[in-house]
Amino acid sequence: MARGFDVIVVGAGHAGVEAARAAARMGCSVGLCTLSEATVAHMPCNPAIGGTAKGHLVREIDALGGLMGEAIDATGIQFKLLNRSRGPAVRSPRAQADKRRYGAWVAAALRREAGIAWIFGRVGRLVERGGVVAGVELEAGSGAAAGERLHARAVVVTTGTFLNGLVHVGDRRTPAGRAGEPPSHLLAESLKGLGLSWGRLKTGTPPRLDRRSIDFSRFEKALGDEEPVPFSFLTPTIDRPQIVCHQLHTTEQVHEMVQANIARSPLYNGRIEGIGPRYCPSLEDKVMRFPHHERHHVFLEPEGLDVDEVYVNGCSMSLPAEVQEALVHALPGLEDAVMMRPGYAVEYDFVQPTSLARSYEAREVKGLFLAGQVNGTSGYEEAAGQGIIAGINAARAVAGEDPFVLGRDEAYLGVLADDLTTRGCLEPYRMFTSRAEYRLFLRIDNADLRLTERGREVGLVGDRRWARFENRRSRFERNLRRVSGTTVTLRNGRRARASQALRRPDTMLDELTSGGGLRLEVGSGEEQVDVCSVETHFKYAGYLERQAATIDRGRRMEGRRIPRAFSYAGVPGLSLEIVERLSAVQPETLGQALRVPGVTPAAVALIGAKVGGK
Amino acid sequence: MFATDDTIVAIATPPGPGGIGIVRLSGPRASEIAAAILSGPGNLEPRRATLTHALEPSRQRSIDRVLATYFPRPRSYTGEDVVEISGHGSPVVLRRIVESATAAGARLAEPGEFTFRAFLQGRMDLVQAEAIHDLVTAVTPRQARVAFDQLEGTATAAICAVEDALFNVVARLEASLDFPEEGYHFVDAKAAGVEVAELADRVRRLIASSRQGRLIREGCQVAVAGKPNVGKSSLFNVLCGVQRTIVANTAGTTRDLVTETIHLAGIPVTLVDTAGIRATSDAVEAEGVSRARGAVEAASAVVVVVDRSRVLDQDDRVLLRQTEGRSRLVVANKRDLPTAWSAEEQLEVGSGSPLVETCLIDGSSADTIREALLGLLEGKAPGRDPPAISNARHIGLLTSAETALRRAAAAAEGGATEELLLVDLEEARRALEEVTGKRTPDAVLERIFERFCIGK
Numbered sequence A: 001m002a003r004g005f006d007v008i009v010v011g012a013g014h015a016g017v018e019a020a021r022a023a024a025r026m027g028c029s030v031g032l033c034t035l036s037e038a039t040v041a042h043m044p045c046n047p048a049i050g051g052t053a054k055g056h057l058v059r060e061i062d063a064l065g066g067l068m069g070e071a072i073d074a075t076g077i078q079f080k081l082l083n084r085s086r087g088p089a090v091r092s093p094r095a096q097a098d099k100r101r102y103g104a105w106v107a108a109a110l111r112r113e114a115g116i117a118w119i120f121g122r123v124g125r126l127v128e129r130g131g132v133v134a135g136v137e138l139e140a141g142s143g144a145a146a147g148e149r150l151h152a153r154a155v156v157v158t159t160g161t162f163l164n165g166l167v168h169v170g171d172r173r174t175p176a177g178r179a180g181e182p183p184s185h186l187l188a189e190s191l192k193g194l195g196l197s198w199g200r201l202k203t204g205t206p207p208r209l210d211r212r213s214i215d216f217s218r219f220e221k222a223l224g225d226e227e228p229v230p231f232s233f234l235t236p237t238i239d240r241p242q243i244v245c246h247q248l249h250t251t252e253q254v255h256e257m258v259q260a261n262i263a264r265s266p267l268y269n270g271r272i273e274g275i276g277p278r279y280c281p282s283l284e285d286k287v288m289r290f291p292h293h294e295r296h297h298v299f300l301e302p303e304g305l306d307v308d309e310v311y312v313n314g315c316s317m318s319l320p321a322e323v324q325e326a327l328v329h330a331l332p333g334l335e336d337a338v339m340m341r342p343g344y345a346v347e348y349d350f351v352q353p354t355s356l357a358r359s360y361e362a363r364e365v366k367g368l369f370l371a372g373q374v375n376g377t378s379g380y381e382e383a384a385g386q387g388i389i390a391g392i393n394a395a396r397a398v399a400g401e402d403p404f405v406l407g408r409d410e411a412y413l414g415v416l417a418d419d420l421t422t423r424g425c426l427e428p429y430r431m432f433t434s435r436a437e438y439r440l441f442l443r444i445d446n447a448d449l450r451l452t453e454r455g456r457e458v459g460l461v462g463d464r465r466w467a468r469f470e471n472r473r474s475r476f477e478r479n480l481r482r483v484s485g486t487t488v489t490l491r492n493g494r495r496a497r498a499s500q501a502l503r504r505p506d507t508m509l510d511e512l513t514s515g516g517g518l519r520l521e522v523g524s525g526e527e528q529v530d531v532c533s534v535e536t537h538f539k540y541a542g543y544l545e546r547q548a549a550t551i552d553r554g555r556r557m558e559g560r561r562i563p564r565a566f567s568y569a570g571v572p573g574l575s576l577e578i579v580e581r582l583s584a585v586q587p588e589t590l591g592q593a594l595r596v597p598g599v600t601p602a603a604v605a606l607i608g609a610k611v612g613g614k
Numbered sequence B: 001m002f003a004t005d006d007t008i009v010a011i012a013t014p015p016g017p018g019g020i021g022i023v024r025l026s027g028p029r030a031s032e033i034a035a036a037i038l039s040g041p042g043n044l045e046p047r048r049a050t051l052t053h054a055l056e057p058s059r060q061r062s063i064d065r066v067l068a069t070y071f072p073r074p075r076s077y078t079g080e081d082v083v084e085i086s087g088h089g090s091p092v093v094l095r096r097i098v099e100s101a102t103a104a105g106a107r108l109a110e111p112g113e114f115t116f117r118a119f120l121q122g123r124m125d126l127v128q129a130e131a132i133h134d135l136v137t138a139v140t141p142r143q144a145r146v147a148f149d150q151l152e153g154t155a156t157a158a159i160c161a162v163e164d165a166l167f168n169v170v171a172r173l174e175a176s177l178d179f180p181e182e183g184y185h186f187v188d189a190k191a192a193g194v195e196v197a198e199l200a201d202r203v204r205r206l207i208a209s210s211r212q213g214r215l216i217r218e219g220c221q222v223a224v225a226g227k228p229n230v231g232k233s234s235l236f237n238v239l240c241g242v243q244r245t246i247v248a249n250t251a252g253t254t255r256d257l258v259t260e261t262i263h264l265a266g267i268p269v270t271l272v273d274t275a276g277i278r279a280t281s282d283a284v285e286a287e288g289v290s291r292a293r294g295a296v297e298a299a300s301a302v303v304v305v306v307d308r309s310r311v312l313d314q315d316d317r318v319l320l321r322q323t324e325g326r327s328r329l330v331v332a333n334k335r336d337l338p339t340a341w342s343a344e345e346q347l348e349v350g351s352g353s354p355l356v357e358t359c360l361i362d363g364s365s366a367d368t369i370r371e372a373l374l375g376l377l378e379g380k381a382p383g384r385d386p387p388a389i390s391n392a393r394h395i396g397l398l399t400s401a402e403t404a405l406r407r408a409a410a411a412a413e414g415g416a417t418e419e420l421l422l423v424d425l426e427e428a429r430r431a432l433e434e435v436t437g438k439r440t441p442d443a444v445l446e447r448i449f450e451r452f453c454i455g456k
């Protein structure tokens, strides 16, 4: 008899592991199918988690009860809080990871979940009956369970760059999901039969060098923070010793070499059709598109504590291996470096996420969820952020419950889902703080206040996290009352309400607590979060109020639902182009409709008149 | 709101007899309805003027020989299928063609409906749509000029230029936040604040030009005030060029307000002649005086008339004081008679606003007064006018944009960081974009990537 699960997750990358764990924690039996145990939560590119806006995503995943925050706290080797000189809303944590330990940590965490069964093999087909998912079929001859059919009530596909993946190094083209890993053709064809829309993207990675062949004394050091700020609300402190990275620069000579060999780059000779990310330009792009720049930054980042591979951040390229080697040797200080692996570019098929609802469920196939790079995003954090939401929604679908959708005003996770499903991807999508119009509310210090209760409601937040959170929240509320009720002495000797004093740009909370007579409650190991959330609450009160007013105005539009399968062609006055776009995206609310590219406010007003409500 | 899926018809040329007149059909059935009311030959060829006859509904009799042109969508005025039928300009003929079209299934268009459809189909932006309305209803040639400028996008261009400059600042500030480690120096918050303050000034200038635009579009009220018998009614009549109000030697003759609209260099100006303003015990006159005061309050400018052949008294002085600081022209009248004022009194009257000396028993001072009044209404910058923003909605939005910009500039000076400035700058951007009715998601990131080499 065929095996059956509530939920099958295809792929154990960053999206897949979050999805599998979320669904298992919510009580589902989960089958986790993936190609190899060695590549669980693998980092094929930069061995780092976080960064601007990405760090926010990790905090939110953690606040909901996800894995990523704890995983990086446990295996990070250099931590840094970005944007320290700016306000709390845009500070983001980032850390270099020990890439092997990271994957192993995540795999071990999943092995502890009783509800997850591992299946090593290649899924070749999605089984569907009458627009409803029924399970998956493994490819004949692949892995341990060849040809087997697995039943499931929901399937989450998280296959990253594997669908019809094609790796380029110079003229050499190899069908592969990532260098050295075979691609998924059959699954791609099976999914293409389901009426989703598709596109092709490209991404790339730099060469890796042997650390033993590099004289690091020749470079500038790049250090982490002295006091690392953890990602997870559950991590009190990180006191592991931190590693040092190094910085150097490209030279005119390197640029000339790139120009001389540009015809051999598949990016420039037309062999690559997929569209790459502009925010992550290859070395070829940097040189060709910005010829007036004399030099570009390069960072040398070890991939772990006890591995020899060094990542050459800033030099992603797909030139032939021998040209890459020559380029590396032309970099001052790397004359004798040994290249262990060349950089490469990979092209892959992705599903245009406008085919999905904000729950990540395919609109046309009930029970089919897609998350991660297969939806056109790039980045581990973006993948994990989709994975956890898709996992939650797969579990809810199995239980017959409503989708779990976060708003743009609640979380970066909400911005992510809304952007992807209303706008789609013209290039690989990465999160930026500028994508969040309610940025001042979506901070790392209040991610738990925004989301942990939501995570608890859906059944993802365990008792330990919940107890800790409840303490932290009541402490926060008591602290707010304290600040409002205390009169403090300022540096100039004058007395003022603490809440008023904090509104001045130059008055910080620690000044009031250290000499001004204000006392705050802080939890052990939670001082950072406690102080920051209280300070921000008062310091930015004026701005927060104004942003809150905008949110309220927006809610009216967000609250007006457009019925499923609404006929735009039946709305008088809409241009054909707008009808086409809206029919393709099928926004769920008027607010979303307004964000679909090319849709005018006048058009939304017409739809509003037809939809009714106020 | 209008229905937008049917076919509408209306006379597109201004009312009144003219050389030719155009009947316009727009909507999905435009070509079919045209075929039904024209004598042939069958369907019209796109974009080709065809000589044919417009027929009565019975198709028995011809209404007029016409030229008909079919503009298939989307390259038409409204973006829908459009047929334009040019007939001989008599209103009767054109109306009969319209009747024929409605009998064949078209609906009579509401005012502005063609333009509304054009906006919906994305054929024009909001500013242009509003400008067409203004152009069609323009009374004076200068009104038409301003409306035409807007249609051509001069006003849009001026607003877009500010929007674009603002956008550059926003993009650089956003880049600083999202790419803190690139080693790029995009812009620091303080320096951005200075740029923002300059932008606020630019918006201020647009608003100032808009005052002029509004003047042209909506015109203004000018009250003529002064003691009884100084020559107010005479001045009124000289400006209007007709005998509108009674000029009499008995003080207190003009008891009620008399208004007349004149065109001063293309600006519609409503003149209000008032009862003389003075202390009085007569109940009827007192009512006139209080109305006069009201008119003076409400007017956008005041002309104070003083009789220079009489000594300056308390009533003159009170009125001069009360109107101080207003947009005001002082007319020292009866120049033909010997003056009763001392040099100091002459100075006193002339301080704080332009002064002209006149004789109003004939029209000899008319040009002097017109010129002085025009100078007053237009402010200090006559000559080639800057792009005028002439719509109250635009002025409101520009004003909120300016407020938000000033707030950001002040915050930057006070040491606020990028993400806080951006709250106000985004508000300003939204207001500017609302003027032109355009919205561009992701535009900020576009701008960043096109200019900076970002990413490791």
Ligand SMILES: Cc1cc2nc3c(=O)[nH]c(=O)nc-3n(C[C@H](O)[C@H](O)[C@H](O)COP(=O)(O)OP(=O)(O)OC[C@H]3O[C@@H](n4cnc5c(N)ncnc54)[C@H](O)[C@@H]3O)c2cc1C
Residues within 6 Å of the ligand: A010, A011, A012, A013, A014, A015, A016, A033, A034, A035, A036, A039, A040, A041, A042, A043, A044, A045, A046, A121, A122, A123, A124, A158, A159, A160, A161, A162, A177, A178, A183, A184, A187, A203, A204, A205, A280, A344, A345, A346, A371, A372, A373, A374, A377, A378, A379, A380, A383, A384
């Ligand atoms: C060369 C390269 C360069 C990159 N560069 C960057 C960068 O510069 N910046 C950046 O932010 N991100 C970059 N990324 C992207 C980042 O690595 C991914 O976005 C992220 O890892 C995606 O996570 P995921 O969970 O969606 O998929 P992945 O991590 O790719 O996981 C896919 C999983 O699916 C499994 N799988 C595939 N097919 C099947 C099948 N048929 N049956 C069963 N299992 C299957 C695989 O074994 C794997 O476990 C790069 C990726 C690559 C490959």
Ligand SMILES: Nc1nc2c(ncn2[C@@H]2O[C@H](COP(=O)(O)OP(=O)(O)O)[C@@H](O)[C@H]2O)c(=O)[nH]1
Residues within 6 Å of the ligand: B226, B227, B228, B229, B230, B231, B232, B233, B234, B235, B246, B247, B248, B249, B251, B252, B253, B254, B276, B333, B334, B335, B336, B337, B358, B359, B360, B361
């Ligand atoms: N000599 C002379 N008489 C004038 C002049 N302007 C007006 N008057 C006379 O002054 C009297 C009052 O004029 P009127 O316009 O009715 O004054 P009002 O009461 O202010 O409206 C009339 O007899 C006019 O003829 C002027 O410039 N010179």
Ligand SMILES: [Mg+2]
Residues within 6 Å of the ligand: B229, B232, B233, B234, B246, B247, B253, B254, B274
């Ligand atoms: Mg009079």
